[in-house]
Amino acid sequence: MAFNTGLSGLRAASVDLDVTGNNIANASTVGFKGSKAQFGDLYASGFLSSGNNPVGDGVRVQDVKQSFSQGNISFTDNGLDLAINGDGFFTLSNGGEIRYSRAGQFGLDKEGFITNSEDMRLQGFTADEDGNLSGVRGDLQIESGNLAPRRTTELQSDLNLDSRESVLERRVADMGDFTAAAPGFPQETLEITYDDGSVVTATINPGNVADYSAADVVDVLNGPDGLSASATTQYEGISEADLNTAIAAGNFQFDLSVGNVSVPVDTVGVTDAASLVNAINDAQAPTISASLVGGNLRLIDNRGNNLTAGYTSDGPNQAPVTTVGTVRPQADREIVDIESTAGTTNLADSWDTRSINITNQFNPSDQRTFNHATTTTIFDSLGNSHEVSQFYVKQPSPGNGVGVSEWSIYLQIDGEFVGGTDTNPYQARFDQDGNLQSINGDPNGEILIDDWTPKNADGTPNGADGPPAPGTTITTPIPEPPTTSAFVLNLSETTQYGSEFGVTDQQQNGYTTGRLSGLDVSGEGVLFARYTNGQSKSLGQVALASFSNTNGLSPVGETSWVETFESGQPIIGAPDTGTLGSIKSSSIEESNVDLSAELVNLIVAQRNYQANAKTIETSDAVTQTIINLR
Known part of the structure; x- marks a missing residue:
């Protein structure tokens, strides 16, 4: 029996050496989780009783248990290197097989899919053409082609018109x-x-x-x-x-x-x-x-x-x-x-029989004939840029001048009048508190421009979509997808206070074509593509998986695990939600192996192995003594 006991000890010590050696070997493996051998003693027992003085039969390896504690996070120069700060696993597709990993060293394959070194594709929640994230899970892919241009359908201008300005134009x-x-x-x-x-x-x-x-x-x-x-x-x-x-x-x-x-x-x-x-x-x-x-x-x-x-x-x-x-x-x-x-x-x-005469009539080339002006860029359906200029001319207050003020609005695109403002400018009225009441009676403060034909620098149409056909009803906001050059100038937040003229905010929703210039990953795992036209777009979101029993996962190599019956089914979610950790971009999670502790364990395992070998040696000597009896 002593031989068997010693042999079981040698086997256990050998496994312990193997586990410790494996930990030491993977001390620099990204996303690696160290393991520890767990042992249990052996006793021989009968059906009804184990006896009054049972003697043990040795030891056996009960389990090799991995530790899923957090490893240190270090920074890299690769924007697609990802580290999980907290719980969760990356979800990888290995030719249809789903694997889970903490190793976040990713790159792009020839088709633009995000993959690791073993060509396993990173999975996440995909986005539509407008960058809206969906709940559909699939392989994350980065489109490297040009971003198609988008025509301007709304221009939001938040201005303050100086109420102290004098009336320049008189009709x-x-x-x-x-x-x-x-x-x-x-x-x-x-x-x-x-x-x-x-x-x-x-x-x-x-x-x-x-x-x-x-x-x-x-x-x-x-x-x-x-x-x-x-x-x-x-x-x-x-x-x-x-x-x-x-x-x-x-x-x-x-x-x-x-x-x-x-x-x-x-x-x-x-x-x-x-x-x-x-x-x-x-x-x-x-x-x-x-x-x-x-x-x-x-x-x-x-x-x-x-x-x-x-x-x-x-x-x-x-x-x-x-x-x-x-x-x-x-x-x-x-x-x-x-x-x-x-x-x-x-x-x-x-x-x-009166005739209408205008003194100091508005002239966009003469700044003495308008009080304020601002210019911004808009885009046609081909992505060509155009300059839209807004001119504001203070008018005499309507009625007795109490509680209401009025401004004329002239509009030009590339130096040509639009909206019929060359002959009939829009009239913006403000109340006694400086808030916009209406524009041409519209309380929404919107101006619909539906007579603009995009042109080249030489004044000829450039081939982009033009104004709607005569008699066509245009609703606002412009429905998607737009089919004409019509757009809305929104002045609903414009004010008239006794302070200097200023542009608080001016935004439009169009842009020219752009090439992919960079990629950012947020803490929530959202992939943002940056383009040369200044636009950014969500391409998808990394999906993380968690398990009820993490220790039930089965390691299959390449620093990855697969689901088992003991682990339970994965719970898939977005990073930084629930119990899932956040994503750190341009970072990797190092191995959680404590090399100093493993070296100590190596010494302990060696001593255990030597001690068990000594048991066998002693049993052999006793047996030899018995054999030598005559």
């Missing part, structure tokens, strides 16, 4: 000239209606005086908000030849009145009509100018006062003649109607 209704018959303008009452519904009354010649002048009319029309007027009076009733004859006859005197006030004209030294012009211009009447035009004396009063002119001499005489001035009224955009309720002037009639 007015020019009502033309109208003149009353001498001696003055008759009485008339006007009702002026504003865009907020308010009505103001203005009365011309309320006293119904006979010599009511154009200057008096201007005083009335300059009173209501948004209404203004100018006036001139021109007298041209005396010929140059008659003046020369009268001056030559002697005793020449020139009579001039401006607004019923006599203006003395010094005729001493006047020898002809030309010298009379100089004398009139030297008179104490700064609003009067005289000239000879077309053989006649022309007198102009630039304020619209009634003019009376004539002359006396020893020869021909000219009785004083009164001329009534001409009024030219203009109305701002806030006035929507002018009606006559009493009287006979033609002012109300001139409103019906």
Whole structure:
């Protein structure tokens, strides 16, 4: 029996040496998990009893148990080297066979699949064309081809327009000239209606005086908000030849009145009509100018006062003649109607034939005609870039100007107007708190551009998708996949505060074509591909597996394990969820073997082996002694 006991000890010590040696051999193997031999003693026993004084039969190896404790994590230069910090195993496909490993030294094969050195493919959750992760598990593959371009369907601009800016552009209704018959303008009452519904009354010649002048009319029309007027009076009733004859006859005197006030004209030294012009211009009447035009004396009063002119001499005489001035009224955009309720002037009639004039009209080449501007890049269906420019022009506040502000928005792409803004700019209104109320009445703050034709630098269409066909209804947001060049400019977050103009955020969802330039792996195991066009895209997510009984896994070499009945079925999940660990990219998990401890174990196993050999040697000596008895 001693021989058997010693032999079992030798076998056990030999296994212990093998396990320790294997641990030492794999001390530098990535992802390797050290093992330890577990032993149990042997006793011979009968069916009913083991006896009163049983003697052991030796030892046997019960199990070689692996330790799945965490190994040290070290950094590498390979972005596809992955380490698991915590529990879990990489899931590998070995030609259809599923294996599990902690060794994360990966690379790419010729088809772009992520594989280890044994061409086992790393499995994970795949992503669709837009980079959305799915719950479908498969072999992770990195597409090395070009990233197809994406046209812009939405441009989000978050701006602040400076409420302190002054109004640069003024749109007015020019009502033309109208003149009353001498001696003055008759009485008339006007009702002026504003865009907020308010009505103001203005009365011309309320006293119904006979010599009511154009200057008096201007005083009335300059009173209501948004209404203004100018006036001139021109007298041209005396010929140059008659003046020369009268001056030559002697005793020449020139009579001039401006607004019923006599203006003395010094005729001493006047020898002809030309010298009379100089004398009139030297008179104490700064609003009067005289000239000879077309053989006649022309007198102009630039304020619209009634003019009376004539002359006396020893020869021909000219009785004083009164001329009534001409009024030219203009109305701002806030006035929507002018009606006559009493009287006979033609002012109300001139409103019906008004023309719209713009002073300091918007010009994208002249920065003096707009308050703010910003430019960003968008892309057509072929991935060509285009510059879209937004111009903001402050307008007079609608109505009475309380609680609301308004800005005009002009849009250009590559220097060409879009959205019809060359003739009808969009109108953005803001409330008293500086928040956007609406754009052209739309509370969503969206502008749909559906008239853009992408062009080359020479101005010819470049072959990309153009605007939708006439009559086509375009819904927002633009549905996928887009089929036209239409896109939405979203200004819903734009504000109007009393601070400097600034672009808070400006984003668009288009991009040009791009080549793969790099790959990043997040802590959740998501593979991000980076492209030369500045875009990134999720290609998939590493899947980790855990088991109810990790020690039940069966090692099959290549630092991998397979599922067994004892391990239970794998639980597959995303890294850093549940009990699964996180992923460290550009890192590997080293072997968890403690080389110092293994060397000590090696000495212990050696001593055990020697001791058991000594047992056999002693038993052999005893047996030999018995054989030698005679």
